[in-house]
Amino acid sequence: MSEGRPAGSGGANDVPERSRAAPGTVYLVGAGPGDPDLLTVRAWRLLRTADVVLHDSLLREAILEDLPPSVEVLDVGKRGEVRTEQSAINDLLVERARAGDAVVRLKGGDPFVFGRGGEEAQHLAAHDVAFEVVPGVSSVLAAPGIAGIPLTHREHASRFTVITGHETPEKDGSSLDWDDIAGQIDRGGTLVILMGVRTLAENVRALRDHGVAADTPAAIVQRATWPRQAVVSGTLEDIVERTREADVKPPATTVVGEVLEVHDEIEDDLCPFEPA
Amino acid sequence: MSEGRPAGSGGANDVPERSRAAPGTVYLVGAGPGDPDLLTVRAWRLLRTADVVLHDSLLREAILEDLPPSVEVLDVGKRGEVRTEQSAINDLLVERARAGDAVVRLKGGDPFVFGRGGEEAQHLAAHDVAFEVVPGVSSVLAAPGIAGIPLTHREHASRFTVITGHETPEKDGSSLDWDDIAGQIDRGGTLVILMGVRTLAENVRALRDHGVAADTPAAIVQRATWPRQAVVSGTLEDIVERTREADVKPPATTVVGEVLEVHDEIEDDLCPFEPA
Numbered sequence: 385m386s387e388g389r390p391a392g393s394g395g396a397n398d399v400p401e402r403s404r405a406a407p408g409t410v411y412l413v414g415a416g417p418g419d420p421d422l423l424t425v426r427a428w429r430l431l432r433t434a435d436v437v438l439h440d441s442l443l444r445e446a447i448l449e450d451l452p453p454s455v456e457v458l459d460v461g462k463r464g465e466v467r468t469e470q471s472a473i474n475d476l477l478v479e480r481a482r483a484g485d486a487v488v489r490l491k492g493g494d495p496f497v498f499g500r501g502g503e504e505a506q507h508l509a510a511h512d513v514a515f516e517v518v519p520g521v522s523s524v525l526a527a528p529g530i531a532g533i534p535l536t537h538r539e540h541a542s543r544f545t546v547i548t549g550h551e552t553p554e555k556d557g558s559s560l561d562w563d564d565i566a567g568q569i570d571r572g573g574t575l576v577i578l579m580g581v582r583t584l585a586e587n588v589r590a591l592r593d594h595g596v597a598a599d600t601p602a603a604i605v606q607r608a609t610w611p612r613q614a615v616v617s618g619t620l621e622d623i624v625e626r627t628r629e630a631d632v633k634p635p636a637t638t639v640v641g642e643v644l645e646v647h648d649e650i651e652d653d654l655c656p657f658e659p660a
Numbered sequence: 661m662s663e664g665r666p667a668g669s670g671g672a673n674d675v676p677e678r679s680r681a682a683p684g685t686v687y688l689v690g691a692g693p694g695d696p697d698l699l700t701v702r703a704w705r706l707l708r709t710a711d712v713v714l715h716d717s718l719l720r721e722a723i724l725e726d727l728p729p730s731v732e733v734l735d736v737g738k739r740g741e742v743r744t745e746q747s748a749i750n751d752l753l754v755e756r757a758r759a760g761d762a763v764v765r766l767k768g769g770d771p772f773v774f775g776r777g778g779e780e781a782q783h784l785a786a787h788d789v790a791f792e793v794v795p796g797v798s799s800v801l802a803a804p805g806i807a808g809i810p811l812t813h814r815e816h817a818s819r820f821t822v823i824t825g826h827e828t829p830e831k832d833g834s835s836l837d838w839d840d841i842a843g844q845i846d847r848g849g850t851l852v853i854l855m856g857v858r859t860l861a862e863n864v865r866a867l868r869d870h871g872v873a874a875d876t877p878a879a880i881v882q883r884a885t886w887p888r889q890a891v892v893s894g895t896l897e898d899i900v901e902r903t904r905e906a907d908v909k910p911p912a913t914t915v916v917g918e919v920l921e922v923h924d925e926i927e928d929d930l931c932p933f934e935p936a
Contacts, residue, residue: 402934402936403697409931414797414805416700417795419702420701421679421700421701421702421705422700422701422702422795423700423701424692424697424698424699424700424701424797425696425697425698425699425700425701425704426695426697426698428701429697494797494801494805495805496801496804496805496809496810496811496812497801497810497811497812497820498812500814501810502810502812502813502816502919502922503813503814505808505810505922505926505930506922506925506926508926508929509925509926509927509928509929509930512929513929514929514931515929515930515931516930516931516932516933517805517806517808517930517933518805518933519693519698519797519801519802519805519806520797520801521690521700521770521795521796521797522798522801524801525770525772525773525795525796525798525800526795528772529690529770529771529772529793529794529795530793530795532781532793533772534772534773534777534778534781535772535773536772536773536774536778536824537778537779538776538779540778542823542824543821543822543823543824543837543841544773544821544822545819545820545821545822545844545849546819546820546821546822547818547819548812548818548819561819561844561847561848563843564840564843564844564847564849565819565844567839567840567843568821568837568840568841568844571837571840572837573821573840643778646778646781646782649782649785650781650782650784650785651785652785653784653785653788653789653790653791654781654785654791654792654793655685655790655791655792656792657792657793657794658678660678
């Protein structure tokens, strides 16, 4: 078959050699934001040629449909009923690779942006287990993208900064971090906050306290590429209230900055991504 | 056929309805860092069901191999022999969509991170042309990822900032931007510089001038997922010289920050991504 085709009629058997999961190796694979169409071709192929897939809970089931029956699928997510400790996940990765399995560790978004991919890599290296990192489409880019929000734009933003909403503002009593972040927004940068629904009010207050203007545009993209995806936009003045009124639920990605003017300009002709 | 399979034996004809390029619509599609395996499944499918593909020059040819003969492929890149003005690209997108074609505008990395995707979207919206944004794997994440450099890590970095090397330090006579960026690195942030080979020395000097320590780790990833990919690592003190010695060529992605300690710890067991 052609090298360019993810799989031919024979399914997993048609995956080209270089794209097959190898025995004794762990693949730290990014699953993308949710929709199976936003897996990479490499992730799609590795999933179908692995012996075992260990995945997080925040994953759309459609990604795991249609895997060959030879692939064992384990939910090692840290939410929901089955709660697996990080140390247990680490041990399982080593154990299965040492047993000669081709192991896919499937992580939401990109494996090396938040979510402990680096720590899993350290554990594997400490136990001399070969591993590969397979980059994925991070929600950092995907959520703004499908919502029609460019992170950079020649006239509006020449840089962007990414933080996670899980961090508490002024942790350690220091406000220097927020000074830097606020400064970036003031001087033509975009701020992206991952997973910041619950801490949105605190984060907005921190930005305001560090001098970011109340009329700075802000938007929150809920459940990008999942059913019930939605975009709520406003300014730092009213985004908390608007988000509350719209009953925005995690996971969500927040964007702050002047680039949102582009979003307002283009949204009427934007075809929204249609989740599977 | 199964919804989960990018294409069955029939090739383009087997692509499910929701993943097919629609007439009169422009798809701003991220091509990923280079290797065809790092296309998204959605990009792979849209490429095979489009009437016309307009692509940049910085694209691996393997991505365009195996397209059905019905797909017209136009190089509108701004490098090399054929140089197309941005306004001509904009006009062509509108013209082909209005003629009823399903148009894929294929851009390196992610369409909304640098590279004028936002401007193309504005032009389409101004002419009432329907468009969709298809996020891709940006080199921002992919180059560090395949090189074994996490952008965040619980012990080393809780945030990252992305700039482009094309920007001249202290443009407009202001050094405030560099104060912010330097501050972020000092306080546990990672800096990613896209396309910064030619301006590396200037950027390193700007960081040093704004107080970032000489022993701060830095690395440059050359041609991620292309033939002759390479990683050169050092510190702000010696990275310019090391990069010169290794004769690093664009495209390349630079990473500065403490997360590089993780890279040094794990690199022996990292399987490098093997470009097609």
